[in-house]
Amino acid sequence: MPNIELMSGNDAVVRAAIMSGCKFYGGYPITPSSEIAEGxxxxxxxxxxxxxxxxxxxxxxxxxxxxxxxxxKSMTATSGPGFSxxxxxxGFAVMGEIPIVIVNVMRGGPSTGMPTYPSQGDVMQARWGTHGDHQIIALTPCSVQETFKLTFEAFNLSEMxxxxxxxxTDEIIAHMREKVIxxxxxxxxxxxxxxxxVRREQYKPFDSKHGLVPPLAPYGEGYRFHITGLTHDETGFPSSDHNTVxxxxxxxxxxxxxxxxxxDWYEERMxxxxxxxxxxxxSVARSAMRAIKDARRENIKAGLFRPITLWPFNHERIKKLSKRCKKFLVTEMNLGQIVGEVEKGACGVKTKVNFLGRANGEFITPTEILSKIREVMNV
Amino acid sequence: MRAEIRLAGSGGQGIILAAKVIAEAAGIFSELNVVQSQIYGAAARGELSKADVIIDDGDIYTLEISTADILLCLSQDAYNRYSKELKEDGKLIIDSFYVKNYDQLDKRILSFPISEMSKELADSELFSNMISVGILTVVGKYFSEESVLKSVEKNVPKNFLDMNIKAVKLGFERAKRKYPEVCGN
Amino acid sequence: MFNEHIFDYLRTDKLPHIWCPGCAHGIIVGSLVRSIEKLKIDKNKIAVLSGIGCSGRTPGYLDMNTLHTTHGRSLTFATGIKMAKPELTVIDVMGDGDAVAIGGNHFIHACRRNIDIKAIIFNNNIYGMTGGQYSPTTPTNYYASTAPYGNVETPFDIVKLAKGAGASFVARADAFHIGLLDNVIQKALSHKGFSVVEVMATCPTQFGRRNKMKEPYQMLDFVAERAISLKKWQEMSEEERKGKFPIGIFVDEQREEYVETYEKNVIERAKKGDR
Structure with a gap:
């Protein structure tokens, strides 16, 4: 029987992590993510x-x-300075292809910034924070219920x-309590x-014969393989041969x-x-949902695109939408990060990309978004 | 229906627990949607403490309170800081023992000697928060008295349950008696 | 006496190793493998980790569960491995830069926790792989590529550091006195708790060349002549001790091990709902 509970975003991470079968947590206390460590x-x-x-x-x-x-299954959680x-x-986990879930509860930055205030300033850091070319998966929830759901998905994707x-997540989603089914x-x-x-003696930890994701054997069960942060061949041993790399x-x-x-998860409304x-x-998407409803009441045809999978970013979807609408308005609690990705997606089309954002710790309200919509649409 | 409730007082007055009881009375025991948030890190005794509860029968998109429908102020500091952020038809519940300087002409103010009531009840101010919950329940009528009692049962330690229930009920009764036009059935 | 069974523990196809002629790292790895063989530890149940630098290449030559981690942080990975799978013997090979420079904080905290990890520190007093920069164990007044006028810093005494931080087994050996080296590595492998073996190694290429000891034997002499048995050390005056270091076992205590304590005091209580 489904159970309904009132819980915070951080509580939801803990509950879903345990239900996902997570058996290890290594971390360090930092506001506003510490409740995950405590849980x-x-x-x-x-x-x-x-x-x-x-x-x-x-x-x-x-x-x-x-x-x-x-x-x-293992995880860690942190915030701002800790994420840095x-x-x-x-990068080591990317290179060694080691599954792990990292929760980053975004707070105001740079540096110590504003520990108890929300922000979405780590979006680009999530994408490019570690050095070198690499791909990363980042998921971003807009409610406590979705935090619960995406924690399961994060573990699943890391293992798959x-x-x-x-x-x-952000400070608002992490600390507010909502109903979770x-x-x-x-x-x-x-x-x-x-x-x-394969047989133990034939095992290669990076063997592309098994497809894009070679299976990872656990330590201690007779496979005796090597993992390094250096570029490596299929056996896991260092190689700087250009073709191998x-x-x-x-x-x-x-x-x-x-x-x-x-x-490739996203939500679209109207x-x-x-x-x-x-x-x-x-959390800003919640304000945007209100704002598009209010705009519709004023006969402004507004809609919402909410990326749930933030990385890899879905430029193709933006391209499709850009052929349909006249304008985009990107709103985020930073001075312009995802807006650049939207511009990339809308590149070569006439659709103008507008921006509403700030990084002073203040939440972006529906009223502000609505005023910006009016301004952009000249009404 | 959307209701914005703000509880404010000093750290140690049990504001956060009161907010949780209200949020669950609405969200778990009355099938409404609810968002509850609070000032983070104001746990230290004496600091200004604030918790918000937003209740809605539909989805909640606006996560912050701009002006409250019901504001509870258990300290003068809380009154000074938040009393301006109240809707024109809102209600402001004050503990008249701690809030001495307030706008006597403001018709929205409902005043109760909450901490005195708690002392009379249990020789301690510890139950001010639950008396406030009781008052707030009958002032707002967003959820039933029964659901708030269930929520108290779920959220307070078992060995203090009886006294907390008494406190909530005292809140119901006193509010109905003093302001029947607002709190009556 | 040469023992061919040591090949069972080596990835012989990865040999010869990358270390310079005259480097003492091979001597230490030899001792480690002999010790594992002598104790007949199942190689499937050994995890060997390392950080970055010349010593960091050690795990690659060992036919076990091996992990070449980041600079100075190998003890953190080792901690996760030991906690998640306590039945593994976890050996962490570090250089002096790994252990007491960039990873100094991890080192003292692993000592404090007394987690059952065997930390073997290859101390060659220099950053060899990156080109001979001074390390936290480069002796004062010796030359390095970043100390062209001589090192002005005071080196760490790793034994004192480990002892002060609470490791339950602390020993120092060197690449010349092989009997002692084998002996302390075997003791460390058999010890339950955080075990530190500092091995005074050599780097003729980067340390020797800059300090008038470019021939490998000169570097080995440099280590051998300064290494004084603990018994003798205790009889020496402060004046006689100058420029020398004691070798032997400094701490060998039975103390509650971290993972066992966690299992007993945390997991058992949590499962009983005892809080």
């Missing part, structure tokens, strides 16, 4: 899992990656594609890691991009006849 410290041991508060943020994600290599510190290890997945665990799709099908880089890219249709389409995500 995991309490809940994990009840299911035989383990929690550790490491000496720093880098250690938190390092421990989680280590645990993942033994075959257990974790970047090198996110052997990749770090970032759940990008929680179904029985058996009614959720939970994907576990695929074990290798080219093949690796392409597979790392393709395993995300060619599978994108499986997790876009069919829309003259102006608002692009908003996370």
């Amino acid at each position: 995991m410290a309490k809940e994990l041991p009840k299911v035989g899992g383990k929690f550790i508060q490491m000496e720093d943020e880098i250690g938190g994600i390092g421990a989680a990656i280590g645990a993942s290599l033994t075959g257990v 510190l974790k970047q090198e290890h996110i 594609y052997r990749t770090p997945v970032i759940l990008l 929680i179904d029985d665990a058996k009614n959720y799709k939970i994907i576990d890691r695929v074990k290798p099908s 080219e093949k690796l880089q392409k597979r790392l890219r393709d395993k995300i991009l060619k599978n994108r249709k499986n997790f 876009v069919d006849d829309a003259e102006i389409i608002i692009v908003a995500y996370g």
Whole structure:
């Protein structure tokens, strides 16, 4: 029987992580994500899992990656400054193809910024924070219910594609309490890691014969393989042979991009006849939903495009929409990040991309969005 | 129907628990939608503490309160800070023991000696929050008395349940008696 | 005595190793493999980690579960592995830069937790792979590519650091006194708790060349002549100790191990709802 509970976004992450089968959390306390660490410290041991508060943020994600290599679902959570510190290890998980979920509760920045105020300033950092070319999956919820759902998806995607997945929430979603419908665990799709099908002595951790995502064997079960942050061949040993590296880089890219249709999630509202389409995500999308309704009452044909999968960004969808509408209005709690992606998608079309954003810790309200819609539509 | 409720007072007065009780009375025991948020990190005793509850029978898109329908002020600081952010037809509930300087002509103000009532009830101010919940329930009528009692049962520690229930009921009764035109059935 | 069974623990197809002629790293790896073989530890149940630098290449040569991590952070990965799969013997090979420069914080906290990880520190007093920059263990007044006028810093004493931070097994050996090296590595592998073995190594290429010891034997002499057995060390005066270091076992205590304590004090209580 589904159960209805009132919980915060951070609580929802904890509940869904445990239900997803997460058995390890390594982290470091930081506002406004600490309730996730506190919740995991309490809940994990009840299911035989383990929690550790490491000496720093880098250690938190390092421990989680280590645990993942033994075959257990692992996660870490952080915010702003902590997310900056974790970047090198996110790159390690990309290169080593080690599944892990990283929750980043966005707060005001740069630097210590505004620890208790919301922001969406880490969107580009989620995409490009670690050095080098790489693909990343980042999901962004606009409600506590969706935070709950996307936590499951984050674990599933990380296991399916052997990749770090970032759940990008914000201070508002993380701390507000809303109703969440929680179904029985058996009614959720939970994907576990695929074990290798070959004999132990034949196992290669990066063998492209098995498709874009080679199975990852757990440590300690006789496979005895090597993983390095260096570029490597299919056996996992270092290689700087240009052809080998080219093949690796392409597979790392393709395993995300060619599978994108499986997790290309977005929501559209009233876009069919829309003259102006608002692009908003996370908590700001809630304000945008109100604003388009109010605009419609004033006979302004407004619609909403809300990316749920923020990375990889769906430029193609923006391109399609851009042929339909006259204007875009991108609104986000930063000084312009996703707006650039929308411009990229709408490139070569006449549709103008407008922007409403700020990074002072103040939430963007429906009234403001509505005024901006009026301004942009000259009414 | 959309109702914006703001509870404000000093850290340690149980504002957050009161908000949670109200939010669950509406969201869990009355099938309404609800968004509850609070000032983060004001747990230290004496600091200004604030919690918001938005109740709606439809989806909630506006996540912040601009002007409240019901405002509870348990301290002078809370009154000074938030009393301006009240709707014209809103209601402002004050603890007259702590809020001494207020606009006597403001018809929206409903005044109760909440902390005195708590002391009379249990020789402690600890139950001011639940007396406030009781008052707020009958002032707002967004959810039933029964659902708020269920929510209290779910959210307060078992060994203090009886006293908390008494406090909520005291809130119901006193409000109905003092302001029957607002709080009557 | 040469023991051919050590090949069972090596990825012989990855040899020869990348280390320079005269480098002592191979001596330490040899000792580690001999010790594992002697203790008959199942290689399927060993995880070997490393950081970045010359020592970081060690796991690649060992036929076990191996992980070449980031610079200085290998202990964090090791912590996750040990917690999630305590039945594994977790060996973490670090250089001096890994252990006490960029990873110094992880090192002292792993000591404090007393988590059952064997930390083998290859201390060659220099950043070898990156070109001979001074490290936190480069002796004062010695030359490095970033200390062209001589090093003005005071080096860390890794044994004292580990001891002060609470490791339950702390030893120092060197690449010359092989008997002691084998002995302390075996003891570390058998010890339950955080075990630190600092091995004084050599780098003729980057340290030796800059400090008038470009021949490998000169570097090995440099280590051998300064290494003093703990017993003898205790009888020496401050004056006699100058420029030398003691070798031997400094701490060997049985203390509650982190993962066992977590399982007993946290998981059992949580499952009982005891809070």
